Amino acid sequence: MKAATLFEELAAILPPANFKFIEEEMRPYECDGLSMYRALPKCVVLPENEAQIADILRICHAHRVSVVARGAGTGLSGGAMPDPNSVLLSTAKMMRVLSVDPLACIAVVQPGVRNLAISETVAHHGLYYAPDPSSQIACSIGGNVAENSGGVHCLKYGLTIHNVRKLRVVLMTGDIVTIGGDGLDSPGYDLLALMIGSEGLLGIVTEVTVKLTPKPQLAVVAMASFATVEAAGAAVGDIIAAGVIPAGLEMMDRIATRAVEDFVHAGYDCEAAAILLCESDGTPEEVADEIARVSEVLRKAGATDIKVSKNEAERLRYWSGRKNAFPASGRISPDYYCMDGTIPRAQLPRVLNEIAVLSEKYGLRCANVFHAGDGNLHPLIMFDANVPGELQRAEDFGADILELCVEVGGTITGEHGVGIEKINQMCVQFSPKELTRMHDIKHAFDEHALLNPGKAVPTLHRCAEFGKMKVSQGKPMPFADLPRF
Amino acid sequence: MIEAWQSQIKAAAAKGDKLAIVGSSASALPAVSTIDTRQHSGIVEYEPNELVIVVRCGTPLATVEKTMADAGQMLAFEPPYFGAESTIGGVVATGLSGPRRPYAGSVRDFVLGTKIIDGKGDHLSFGGKVMKNVAGFDVSRLITGSMGTLGVITEIAFKCLPLPKxxxxxxxxxxxxxxxxxxxxxxxxxxxxxxxxxxxxxxxxxxxxxxxxxxxxxxxxxxxxxxxxxxxxxxxxxxxxxxxxxxxxxxxxxxxxxxxxxxxxxxxxxxxxxxxxxxxxxxxxxxxxxxxxxxxxxxxxxSAGSARQFSTEGLDPALLDVHAKIKASFDPYSVFPGLEKSPLLQAGEG
Structure with a gap:
């Protein structure tokens, strides 16, 4: 009876094509980029404007029905995974660039606009939107805000948090608020910092004012080979110590370079234990100066070979391998599972060695790609979900890696978010009191905890259950596939 | 020091007293007793190659900047001192950035993590000491610029950048x-x-x-x-x-x-x-x-040469309500002056 009323009310405010409740029509929404977690929602709504979003939230709030927001569905932590008791709200129909102000270097866009589309729209002004997650051709800015997405250039240009000025947000009550401003600061607490990276738990974003960055005149990549992973890791520290903040600084180990070289022929040295990609951008004089300094540092750090991109085509080819590391792993393994821990860089040799030990222990291969400049590690665990037990082993392997990251002073997630995937590891990283403050913040925005329930911040009950599991060791979690919200 | 402050805060909470948090300058806010952040000072960790410095709240800003300059690095948001004795905790609590702000970023852009003692006397840690961290809500940046209304900042980790050549x-x-x-x-x-x-x-x-x-x-x-x-x-x-x-x-x-x-x-x-x-x-x-x-x-x-007052002017009523609830979570007994008495907030609660 209650469900019928909810559906009737939603049907009254949405065009029929934007309201889906038949199973076949909802299938495409059953998971995000982390496809091992799937569920069908109660229904799917595709609002076309802010007023419809406010109406949807008001209706759901009145019925005490929860809402899961979804951008492009490219997320890697199950943050947009539906819940059978929730309405799934997709922002896919809100994809207009509302305004561009090239003099003030800002653009106002709707949440469904693709990350790369912003840069394409403003390119003729010599500007672009700096954060560039690898999924940028598909991922949406609304999703970027929810996850505080980074990319390969974020050591120099920052994450989403550093590149968003203002948001319009609909709260669960249907109230529409503005967070941030057109200036560089705003009154009160920094709610913009809370909203960015909040994984859809605090509100639904309807407009994003992004900062645009002038396009550098030139970018050049230096690619260096190393005989050991340790030497490559040390070289990263040496580059930073030389006072250089490269536009991008990436590392790949041999398993990763071999996987991508067969796939995209990027020109990688597959004999090297690890390679580094170091990008410099700016004026031609600046780039020439920086590349010379970087090459010198790399040589001293024991690079066995250094190649410098001679033109834009070559630069893009060097990057193509890195950007295709995930699909390339998919080519050499039926399934892969991408982790996202961040560590203090000095801990890199220890962490990579322990990952190698774990790889042996679980009997699963693992390629390592690494945003080396900022310590964000992406181990790619390869497995076959059709082999009984392999999925569980891959998940246990991943959980061990995340807990190792916390142990060495890092974090369980650098840019992919907690979602549903890392919810148990949140109990390792934060104390019950810290988690309680986070729940309080959630309730300050969303009193009845209706937005994206069960994601990002675990209940203490869940942690207690997980804690018990950790004591009993080794055994799989009882009813591991049961939702615990 | 941390434990002493925790007890002091718990005692104040039990009695309904107010505590002023002071660094190098006296607090103008009404309070029964004070916490002098300068009693907790020193650089905990500085790894120039990691681009990270971790400091205790009472460390003089001058000490932090000198240490970093010796390693060829800086706090890129160029904080004003407003007095030679200025502390790093004060910089973060007031959230003040200097001339480089539009080009490099603000205080909060460079804060990687904070530890605080809140109004319940709990010592809490948010964020961390790595460049990228999206685990949980970004509470360390919420604390930045909150003018001591949510708790005593005890320790801060910053991202460092090289000094320009x-x-x-x-x-x-x-x-x-x-x-x-x-x-x-x-x-x-x-x-x-x-x-x-x-x-x-x-x-x-x-x-x-x-x-x-x-x-x-x-x-x-x-x-x-x-x-x-x-x-x-x-x-x-x-x-x-x-x-x-x-x-x-x-x-x-x-x-x-x-x-x-x-x-x-x-x-x-x-x-x-x-x-x-x-x-x-x-x-x-x-x-x-x-x-x-x-x-x-x-x-x-x-006034010239001092931090500005905490303002919530012009915020949507729904956001004032959010402010009141966040304050109530971190400081339920109103131990720390500020925000709880704002008429605007009370209007927002209605």
């Missing part, structure tokens, strides 16, 4: 409107600009970075060189420049960088156009607030 300031004789246009145009052209201020009919543009980049920019932009420019920018940052002298009240407006200059006002334009200063009688504060709002920002009135 070369620096030069160019000066241009321009009217306010043309200066605003130039500030914005140059921002969009990838020049190594790290500060822009228009005051007294002159636009000051600081260029800093790799030597070849600075040289090219000097040739492209023109203007005259400013002798001893580091001292000029330090004076400007500390509000010791002649513009800030005298008794006339000072109004600050945060606004869109392209907002036009005010007519007939004694003004200075800062932060690439996004920060404006007006010297005008107190009753002009309302005018400043109205003007700032029109250009997407807000205005406050303050």
């Amino acid at each position: 070369a620096q030069q300031t160019r000066v241009f004789d321009l009217n306010a409107a043309d200066a605003i246009d130039k500030m914005n145009r140059w921002y969009g052209q990838a020049h190594p600009v790290t500060a822009t201020t228009w005051v007294g009919g002159r636009l000051y543009v600081r260029l800093a970075g790799a030597a070849p980049a600075v040289k090219t920019a000097v040739e492209k932009l023109g203007g005259e060189a400013l002798e001893n420019d580091a001292a000029w920018w330090a004076d400007w940052r500390e509000q010791k420049h002649a513009f800030f002298a005298g008794e006339t009240p000072l109004h600050r407006m945060s606004c869109k960088s392209t907002a036009p200059p005010l007519d007939d006002a004694e003004q200075a334009i800062d932060w690439g156009g996004a920060q404006r200063w007006i010297r005008a009688p107190l009753h002009d504060g309302a005018k400043a607030r109205y003007w700032a709002k029109q250009f997407g920002g807000f205005a406050t009135t303050q």
Whole structure:
């Protein structure tokens, strides 16, 4: 009876094509980029404007029905995974660039606009939107805000948090608020910092004012080979110590370079234990100066070979391998599972060695790609979900890696978010009191905890259950596939 | 020290007393006793190669900056001192950034993690000491600029950046409107600009970075060189420049960088156009607030050379409600002065 009323009310405010409740029509929404977690929602709504979003939230709030927001569905932590008791709200129909102000270097866009589309729209002004997650051709800015997405250039240009000025947000009550401003600061607490990276738990974003960055005149990549992973890791520290903040600084180990070289022929040295990609951008004089300094540092750090991109085509080819590391792993393994821990860089040799030990222990291969400049590690665990037990082993392997990251002073997630995937590891990283403050913040925005329930911040009950599991060791979690919200 | 402060806070909470958190300057807020953050000082960890420094709240800002400069690094948000004894905890609590703000980022942009003791006496840790961290809500950045209303900041981890290798300031004789246009145009052209201020009919543009980049920019932009420019920018940052002298009240407006200059006002334009200063009688504060709002920002009135007051003016009622609830979570017994008595907040609760 209650469900019928909810559906009737939603049907009254949405065009029929934007309201889906038949199973076949909802299938495409059953998971995000982390496809091992799937569920069908109660229904799917595709609002076309802010007023419809406010109406949807008001209706759901009145019925005490929860809402899961979804951008492009490219997320890697199950943050947009539906819940059978929730309405799934997709922002896919809100994809207009509302305004561009090239003099003030800002653009106002709707949440469904693709990350790369912003840069394409403003390119003729010599500007672009700096954060560039690898999924940028598909991922949406609304999703970027929810996850505080980074990319390969974020050591120099920052994450989403550093590149968003203002948001319009609909709260669960249907109230529409503005967070941030057109200036560089705003009154009160920094709610913009809370909203960015909040994984859809605090509100639904309807407009994003992004900062645009002038396009550098030139970018050049230096690619260096190393005989050991340790030497490559040390070289990263040496580059930073030389006072250089490269536009991008990436590392790949041999398993990763071999996987991508067969796939995209990027020109990688597959004999090297690890390679580094170091990008410099700016004026031609600046780039020439920086590349010379970087090459010198790399040589001293024991690079066995250094190649410098001679033109834009070559630069893009060097990057193509890195950007295709995930699909390339998919080519050499039926399934892969991408982790996202961040560590203090000095801990890199220890962490990579322990990952190698774990790889042996679980009997699963693992390629390592690494945003080396900022310590964000992406181990790619390869497995076959059709082999009984392999999925569980891959998940246990991943959980061990995340807990190792916390142990060495890092974090369980650098840019992919907690979602549903890392919810148990949140109990390792934060104390019950810290988690309680986070729940309080959630309730300050969303009193009845209706937005994206069960994601990002675990209940203490869940942690207690997980804690018990950790004591009993080794055994799989009882009813591991049961939702615990 | 941490445990002593925890007990002090718990005792104050039980009695319903207020505690003032003070660093180098006395708190103007009403309180029964104080927590002097200078009792907890020192650099906990500094790894230049990791671009991370972890410091205790009472460490003098000068010590932090000196230590970093010795390793060729800096706090890129260029915090003002407003007094030689300024502490790093005060910098984070007030959230004040200096001239480099529009080009490098603000205090919160460089805060990687904070530890705080909240109003329940709990010592909590948020964020961390790594560059990228999206685990849970970004509470360490919420704490930044919260003016001590949520708790005592005990420890902060910052991202560090290398000091620029070369620096030069160019000066241009321009009217306010043309200066605003130039500030914005140059921002969009990838020049190594790290500060822009228009005051007294002159636009000051600081260029800093790799030597070849600075040289090219000097040739492209023109203007005259400013002798001893580091001292000029330090004076400007500390509000010791002649513009800030005298008794006339000072109004600050945060606004869109392209907002036009005010007519007939004694003004200075800062932060690439996004920060404006007006010297005008107190009753002009309302005018400043109205003007700032029109250009997407807000205005406050303050004394030169000190932190501005915490303001929640102009926020949506729904957001004031969020503020009240966050305050109630971190400081349920109102141990720390600020925010709980704001009439605006009470209106928001209604």
